[in-house]
Amino acid sequence: MRLELDELTDDAAERAAFEQIAVILSATTPEDVATDDPPADLWDQIVARLRDETATADTSVGGGAEATVTSLESRRNRNLSRYFMATAAAVLVVVAVGALVVNRTSTGGTELVASTDLGLLAGGGAGSAQLVQRADGLHVVVDVSNLSPAERQDFYELWLLAPDGSNPQSLKKFTASSGQIDVPVPAGVDTSSFPVVDISEEVDDGDTSHSGKSILRGTLS
Amino acid sequence: MSALAFTAPPPSRYISLVDRARPTPDDDVVNAFVNGDESALKHLYDAHSRLVHSYCRRVVGADLAADVTQEVFIAAWKSRDRFRPDQGTLTGWIMGIARFKAIDATRARARRPQLVDEHAPEVADDPTDADDLALRMLLTDALQHLPERARQMVELAFFEDLTHTEIAERTNQPLGTVKSDIRRGLERLRRNLEGFDAARA
Known part of the structure; x- marks a missing residue:
C-alpha cells in the first residue's frame, strides 16, 4: 500500500478521511464483494x-x-x-x-445474450451453451449429451474462463452425463472478461481448483 | 501514510470481477426518494438489495438475511425524511441502516433460546465486527462504481503499490490526471463513509 496523500490534499480532515479509506480497503477480502441477491420475492x-x-x-x-x-x-x-x-x-x-x-x-422474460457450441477437447460428449438475461440476472444454460471423461472422474464441473483459458470461475458441479445445467452467473464474474465456457472432469480430492482436464469448451459470442 | 506498511490484499484479481452493471442511483432518483416518490424505492432496492442482503447474511446468517434486508428497506423508506443528500451518499446511508438492523437482529437472536444452532451467524455478534464489515463491503462496492479510469488508478495505488508517477506511466495518462482522478475517487469513497455515519445521527 502506497499512498502519497501529501500530493493529493492539504486539508487535514480530507487527509484523515483518505487514511481511513486506506485502512478499510487494506482489510478487504474477496468475501467482502457483495454477491448474494436476496430471494426473488x-x-x-x-x-x-x-x-x-x-x-x-x-x-x-x-x-x-x-x-x-x-x-x-x-x-x-x-x-x-x-x-x-x-x-x-x-x-x-x-x-x-x-x-x-x-x-x-418458453422463452418469456429471457433474452439470449450470447451462445456457443462446445467443442470436444478430451473424453467424449457434445454440448452447447447459452448466456441468457432473465429478470434476476444473467444465467449460463448448458446442454450436454453423453459426456464421458478421459480419465477417472467423480464429477464434472462447469466453469467460466478468461479468453486465454486462465482464471477459472466455478459455476456448478454436476454428475449427469446428459442434461441441462442452468446456473446464475455469480455476481463477481463479468462475462465479458470470462467468455469461455468450460466443462472439466474433476476428482473429489478436496482440491477445488480446476483439474486442468477439460472435456468441452467454447467461447460465448 | 506512505510510511504505513499495509499488507496489500490481491483484490485486483477479484475486485475487477465485480458486476459493474448495477445502476448507481443518480441525483434524480435520490431526490425523488427524499421527496417521497414511491417508485424511487424500487430503484433503490434494485441498486442496493444485493449489497444489503450480502452484508446481512454475513452478520446474521443465511436464515435471517432476507428478513433483515426487508427491515432495512422498510426503515429506509420510513425515515427518508432524515436523509440529507449533502451529508453523504444514499448507498452509505442505507448501509448505515443495515448495520443497525443487523446488529439488532443479532441481539434478538442471542436472546432467543436456540435449539440446534445449525445456522450460526458467520460473524460474531460484536458490533465492532459488524461495523468493520459494513465499511469494507460499502467501500468495496463504492470502488466498483467509480468511473472506470479513477477506479483503475485507485486500485493501482492501493493494491499494486504503485506511485503516482508509475501509475501515470502504466495508464499512459499525465501525472496531473492521475492525481486528480485518485483524489476525486477518494472523495467519492469518502462521501460513502459520510452517508454511513449520517445514518447514526
Whole structure:
C-alpha cells in the first residue's frame, strides 16, 4: 500500500478521511464483494408490508368520522397505498402476461445474450451453451449429451474462463452425463472478461481448483 | 501514510470481477426518494438489495438475511425524511441502516433460546465486527462504481503499490490526471463513509 496523500490534499480532515479509506480497503477480502441477491420475492414482500401498514393507517384515519382535516402524513400514506396497490396490480398483469408468453414460446422474460457450441477437447460428449438475461440476472444454460471423461472422474464441473483459458470461475458441479445445467452467473464474474465456457472432469480430492482436464469448451459470442 | 506498511490484499484479481452493471442511483432518483416518490424505492432496492442482503447474511446468517434486508428497506423508506443528500451518499446511508438492523437482529437472536444452532451467524455478534464489515463491503462496492479510469488508478495505488508517477506511466495518462482522478475517487469513497455515519445521527 502506497499512498502519497501529501500530493493529493492539504486539508487535514480530507487527509484523515483518505487514511481511513486506506485502512478499510487494506482489510478487504474477496468475501467482502457483495454477491448474494436476496430471494426473488423479497421486493413483493416489502410492497405487501408497506401496503398493509398504509392500509391500516388509512383505516384509522377513516375511522375518525369527525376528522375533516387530512394530515400530510396520511395523505402521503394513502398515495403510497395507492401506489403499491397499483404496483401489485401491475405485477399481477406482468406475471399473467409472462406466463402466457412462457407457455407459448418458453422463452418469456429471457433474452439470449450470447451462445456457443462446445467443442470436444478430451473424453467424449457434445454440448452447447447459452448466456441468457432473465429478470434476476444473467444465467449460463448448458446442454450436454453423453459426456464421458478421459480419465477417472467423480464429477464434472462447469466453469467460466478468461479468453486465454486462465482464471477459472466455478459455476456448478454436476454428475449427469446428459442434461441441462442452468446456473446464475455469480455476481463477481463479468462475462465479458470470462467468455469461455468450460466443462472439466474433476476428482473429489478436496482440491477445488480446476483439474486442468477439460472435456468441452467454447467461447460465448 | 506512505510510511504505513499495509499488507496489500490481491483484490485486483477479484475486485475487477465485480458486476459493474448495477445502476448507481443518480441525483434524480435520490431526490425523488427524499421527496417521497414511491417508485424511487424500487430503484433503490434494485441498486442496493444485493449489497444489503450480502452484508446481512454475513452478520446474521443465511436464515435471517432476507428478513433483515426487508427491515432495512422498510426503515429506509420510513425515515427518508432524515436523509440529507449533502451529508453523504444514499448507498452509505442505507448501509448505515443495515448495520443497525443487523446488529439488532443479532441481539434478538442471542436472546432467543436456540435449539440446534445449525445456522450460526458467520460473524460474531460484536458490533465492532459488524461495523468493520459494513465499511469494507460499502467501500468495496463504492470502488466498483467509480468511473472506470479513477477506479483503475485507485486500485493501482492501493493494491499494486504503485506511485503516482508509475501509475501515470502504466495508464499512459499525465501525472496531473492521475492525481486528480485518485483524489476525486477518494472523495467519492469518502462521501460513502459520510452517508454511513449520517445514518447514526
